Amino acid sequence: MQTATMMRSHPAPTALDRGLLARVIDVAIECAQACSACADACLAEETVADLRKCIRSDLDCADVCETTGRVLSRHTGFDANVTRALLAACIAACVACGDECEQHAGMHEHCRVCAEACRACEAACGELLAAIG
Secondary structure, X not given: OOHHHHHXXXXXXXXXXXXXXXXXXXXXXXXHHHHHHHHHHHHHOOOHHHHHHHHHHXXXXXXXXXXXXXXXXXXXXXXHHHHXXXXXXXXXXXXXXXXXXXXXXXXXXXXXXXXXXXXHHHHHHHHHHHHHO
């Protein structure tokens, strides 16, 4: 992704580690994509009724991760309180979705892939949250 390049080109410096910030943005966007794809794959499964909670978790997580990536991409007028709250929400959504997808991972490869993406995003957001303090 071009995230790191865009960050380097931004005229307003940020106190945050740009490498870490770029990585979190990329991981959040990748997680949003994985969750959207998993929800769609769940809808195509014969046992779709058994996957309702998974689909809902996927869609919620995709929305939160996408929003997190977009907000973290903005440096101008940085608000640490909003960023902390958003990172905490992203972590919560990733935990919920990852837990749900793991329950189906043995039967559905797309759920396994999604759970991995959720765990990676959860960890990255946690690292950035710790760095913000």
